Amino acid sequence: MNKAYLGLGSNMGDKKRYLYDAIQILNHHEQITITTLSSLYETAPWGYVDQDIFMNLVVEIETTLGPIELLDVCQQIENELGRVREFKWGPRVIDVDILIYNDEKIECERLIVPHPYMTERDFVMIPLAEICPQLVVKEKKVQDWAQNFNQEALKIIS
Numbered sequence: 001m002n003k004a005y006l007g008l009g010s011n012m013g014d015k016k017r018y019l020y021d022a023i024q025i026l027n028h029h030e031q032i033t034i035t036t037l038s039s040l041y042e043t044a045p046w047g048y049v050d051q052d053i054f055m056n057l058v059v060e061i062e063t064t065l066g067p068i069e070l071l072d073v074c075q076q077i078e079n080e081l082g083r084v085r086e087f088k089w090g091p092r093v094i095d096v097d098i099l100i101y102n103d104e105k106i107e108c109e110r111l112i113v114p115h116p117y118m119t120e121r122d123f124v125m126i127p128l129a130e131i132c133p134q135l136v137v138k139e140k141k142v143q144d145w146a147q148n149f150n151q152e153a154l155k156i157i158s
């Protein structure tokens with residue numbers, strides 16, 4: 001059995017609904033079990049800032065899928081929910097990123113794990129610290145990475 005952490009985000013349309021639908025598709029996949037969900041956070045856009053605020057959360061899963069098979073499922077979910085890639089780091093109805101896969105370091109054309117930008121992103125590290133503060137990522141505990149960010153900047157929404 002493999003353990004992975006996925007970062008989900010949306011900043012277009014009914015953001016909560018898109019995130020809920022993505023979680024439902026993951027949970028109904030016969031080779032994926034959702035074991036923990038972070039809270040849902042309202043977050044300021046990172047990377048390309050001239051866009052709407054995001055909603056983000058992190059999901060812990062157990063899966064029998066390999067990393068590329070899991071990536072295929074994540075991309076299928078994005079396609080199924082209507083994601084259109086207009087430009088890099090632009091607005092999107094849904095994003096499902098693989099952040100961590102076991103303790104593997106993967107670097108291939110389609111996939112880099114741990115996610116290359118994850119430790120620079122409050123919208124990843126703060127939800128991740130909520131569910132697995134002691135996990136070590138890039139040789140440092142998640143809780144220590146999360147302390148680099150202003151915890152107040154992210155609002156937990158119900």
Ligand SMILES: Nc1nc2nc(S)n(CCO)c2c(=O)[nH]1
Binds near residue numbers: 008056088090095123
């Ligand atoms: N707050 C926030 N900013 C973002 N910038 C990009 S790109 N993304 C997409 C992440 O792959 C986000 C995001 O999910 N949340």
